[in-house]
Amino acid sequence: MAKPVKQTEEREIKLAVPPGFRLPELPGEPLEATRFTSTYVDTEDRRLARARVTLRRRVERGKSVWQLKLPYEGDRLELEESGGPSGPPGGLAETIAGLVRGKELAPVAVLRTKRSGVRVRENGNAVADVVLDEVARMDGRRIAERFTEVEIEAVDGGDRPALERIAELLRASGALPSDGRPKVFRSLRIPPRPVPAFTEEAEHVRAAIEAQYDQMVAHDPGTRVGRDPEALHRFRVATRRLRAILRAAGPLLDPGWSSELREELKWLGGVLGPVRDLDVLLEHLEHARAELLHDERAASAELVAKLVAERADARAAMLEALASERYVALLDRLEAAAREPRTLAGATTLADLAAREFGRLEKAGAGVKADSSDDALHELRIRAKRARYAAE
Numbered sequence: 001m002a003k004p005v006k007q008t009e010e011r012e013i014k015l016a017v018p019p020g021f022r023l024p025e026l027p028g029e030p031l032e033a034t035r036f037t038s039t040y041v042d043t044e045d046r047r048l049a050r051a052r053v054t055l056r057r058r059v060e061r062g063k064s065v066w067q068l069k070l071p072y073e074g075d076r077l078e079l080e081e082s083g084g085p086s087g088p089p090g091g092l093a094e095t096i097a098g099l100v101r102g103k104e105l106a107p108v109a110v111l112r113t114k115r116s117g118v119r120v121r122e123n124g125n126a127v128a129d130v131v132l133d134e135v136a137r138m139d140g141r142r143i144a145e146r147f148t149e150v151e152i153e154a155v156d157g158g159d160r161p162a163l164e165r166i167a168e169l170l171r172a173s174g175a176l177p178s179d180g181r182p183k184v185f186r187s188l189r190i191p192p193r194p195v196p197a198f199t200e201e202a203e204h205v206r207a208a209i210e211a212q213y214d215q216m217v218a219h220d221p222g223t224r225v226g227r228d229p230e231a232l233h234r235f236r237v238a239t240r241r242l243r244a245i246l247r248a249a250g251p252l253l254d255p256g257w258s259s260e261l262r263e264e265l266k267w268l269g270g271v272l273g274p275v276r277d278l279d280v281l282l283e284h285l286e287h288a289r290a291e292l293l294h295d296e297r298a299a300s301a302e303l304v305a306k307l308v309a310e311r312a313d314a315r316a317a318m319l320e321a322l323a324s325e326r327y328v329a330l331l332d333r334l335e336a337a338a339r340e341p342r343t344l345a346g347a348t349t350l351a352d353l354a355a356r357e358f359g360r361l362e363k364a365g366a367g368v369k370a371d372s373s374d375d376a377l378h379e380l381r382i383r384a385k386r387a388r389y390a391a392e
Contacts, residue, residue: 007227010069010076011154013167015175021148023132024173026166028120031129036060038111040184041088043103049190051099051218054182055088068092069182070221072228079225094323098220101328109184110138119155120166127158128166137187145187150175195339201350202343205249208392210338212242217331223272224322226315229279236272239265241389242334248357248390254342261337264330271321274314282307357383357390 040056042048048055054069066088068079083089087105088096117131130152137145150170152163167175195206215238222231243265246258285304289297321327361383368380 006078006080007225008078008080009072010078011158011160011163012075013152013163014178014180015150015152015167015170016178017132017148017150017175019148021132021150021174023116023118023130023150024169026118026120026130026169027122028118028126031115031117031119031131033114033116034060035112035114038113038184039107040109040111040188041105042108042188043100043105045103045193046108046188046190047099047103047217048096049185049188050214051221053096053099053218053221054184055092055096055105056184057083057085057088066092068095068221070095070225071218072222073230077222077225077227095221095224098224098322098327098331099217101331109187111183112136112138122162122165126156127154127162129153129155130166130170133183135183147186149178149183193339199343199345201252201348202341204350205245205252205343206338206341208245208249209242209334209341212238212245213331213334213338216242216334220322224319229276229283232272232276232279236269236276239269239272240385243269244386244389248353248386251348251353252343254344257342261330261333264326264333268321268327268330271318275311275318278307278311278314282311354387354390357387361387 036058037060038056038058040054042055052071055066057064057066064082064084066081066083068088070077070079079092079095081089081091083092087093112135114134115131117129119126120128120130130150132148132150134148135146136143137147152166152170154160154163171177193210216235219231219235219238222228223235225231243262246253246262246265250258282304285300285307289300289304292300361380364380364383368376
């Protein structure tokens, strides 16, 4: 994918403030006051918002940039690329391709912000920018709503404890806890997905499919960016869980329909797996090499280099798969399955489904001994996961 111009880990704390709130005296220097306009875009059914993703075009002092924010290790990852009003530029558009899948992006909110603040220092070192944002949500040329909030955003070496210390000072001055949502989510309504009426068993299956589909598309952008290995890990887990759900719920589902979905999920898992496996192996080697003597570390460098090259090839193949029509078609089919899976009336009960998987686990466990092979233990582990997924 085309690399966005800028990537920033955004560690911040948001606070609500009462009317008339002003920042207290804080150690540091004032930030230059500024004004900017942010136009947020999303699909009609709010695909980005459902995945806790925001995409906006920000205009400040005549400069126009697009900013995409993704969940990242409990915080946010901001991707920024210059671009005009016609739509998000190439790098950002590729990052959200799996979420949007050809749906039109249109403005959903326009926020005008007046920002002032302080760069806070501790022991002479800059740790955070504390900004007071006075925000107007626009409805055409009319102001539909006004609100004010404080953001404490880490800079340079600022860490979470430093942000918490500053937040405590602000709370002592009247600032209030916040739910931490992006500004646009205050006014953005996410419409419920239309879902037909189902039997209790079928509804449980539908909801389980929906939950894993949501996890897949939520971690698709982070997997493409590649900065956080956890995004790929969670994407892969959701794919595996979904295959297991379709397998466990087999007696409730149209067999041809569920078999085709499972095969396509197997294909997807096959392109995600090599990258994730190498991530785990390289992390393990990094820790193991730290225990080696200097000469031994040098000798192992060639092995690490080969694995890094192998991972690069596997990642390239993965990104090619995620850009394919086959992958888009799979997501479309899973989205339809999350609304209306093809079920069979009166086939069995949920308790029977779980009992069947636990029976298979018990049978497999009876055959495992203290000296059983790694393959046998691995197979037992798979059976245990299937039983757990069926119980869920």
